[in-house]
Amino acid sequence: MTKKIAVLGAGSWGSILANVLVENGHEVNLWSNSEEQVQELNIKHTNEKYMPGFKYPEELVTTTNLKDAVKGAVAVLFVVPTKVIRPVAQQLVEVLDELDTKPLLIHASKGLELGTHKRISEVISEEISAKHRSGMVVLSGPSHAEEVARKDITLITAASDDLLAAKKVQNLFMNNYLRIYTNTDVIGVETGAAFKNVIALGAGALHGLGYGDDAKAALMTRGLAEISRLGVAFGADPMTFIGLSGVGDLIVTCTSVHSRNWRAGDQLGQGKSLEDVIKDMGMVIEGINTCKAAYELAQQKDIEMPITQAIYNVLYNGASIKQEISGLMQREGKTE
Ligand SMILES: NC(=O)C1=CN([C@@H]2O[C@H](COP(=O)(O)OP(=O)(O)OC[C@H]3O[C@@H](n4cnc5c(N)ncnc54)[C@H](OP(=O)(O)O)[C@@H]3O)[C@@H](O)[C@H]2O)C=CC1
């Protein structure tokens, strides 16, 4: 049955998830913060900055008016960078109050809020109370917009404390190339999604420096140990980290040329400055802020996270990547 859905964020992932929903027969309003992008999407049905060469369906409606986008929507999907989740939620709650509606809220972003270290669903729930929403679901897992755009096979997770709400999201998004699994470990799914971006920066850096597959496997394996350690300290179920939003997303982000985090690390490894990497990427590199949040949390909770600390030193203290790798290798011998 056709449902009206609002998608907030017209970047690579937001616009492609909106495309999936249109293909699944839903009425979709995509909210953008740029009048120029709205014109491009509504008239030419393209989004050259974020998804070059892709043709969007004519049925997709893009607008800068949040109220128009949300009016009548049974679900609202956040797909904006983590750093603007709170201000966007603050804008949305005003509109929901005015419209007096209570949609299902979904988010597909990956990160932790800087400063508070809160998970994205926590930030949204803080700004939009139960009075203005009918549920909160996290959509996450190994998925690059570029591959979903060409209908490659992709499997992801819909996580919620409320299994019925997760099942609704499963039904909205599932089709013959996108398969959704439900999950009730929201903390595990969100922390796995956030922290894998930090390790992906490291995987890219190893590639940029010319290291091989042994080093990549080592980083991913010991990186997963750090992700699980910190996630469990948040209250996650350790088993979640061997699922799609854990090792699944770690694999795709540490090995794919589509990953902005991997590409950023690769360029750092080749000697480009962080400032230039950010400027030239033109898209969000979530791992940079998440690394700071993860580093601070590890310090606060006294959790051993040597790889995260090394990446933090490179990003925030101007340390040399080679020296950090050497420091990691010279640590005293450990039991696995
Ligand atoms: N790309 C992917 O394959 C995947 C991405 N994700 C996650 O999805 C989230 C979004 O990523 P992605 O779409 O790739 O990012 P992009 O950098 O491609 O796009 C971000 C979009 O958000 C918009 N935006 C930024 N600030 C605001 C604001 N205040 N109000 C409204 N819109 C705003 C940007 O607009 P502007 O052009 O004005 O900057 C841009 O359209 C991230 O957390 C990412 O980790 C998850 C899975 C896959």
Ligand SMILES: O=C(CO)COP(=O)(O)O
């Ligand atoms: O989360 C992603 C893949 O699952 C996208 O990763 P990047 O943000 O590094 O492109």
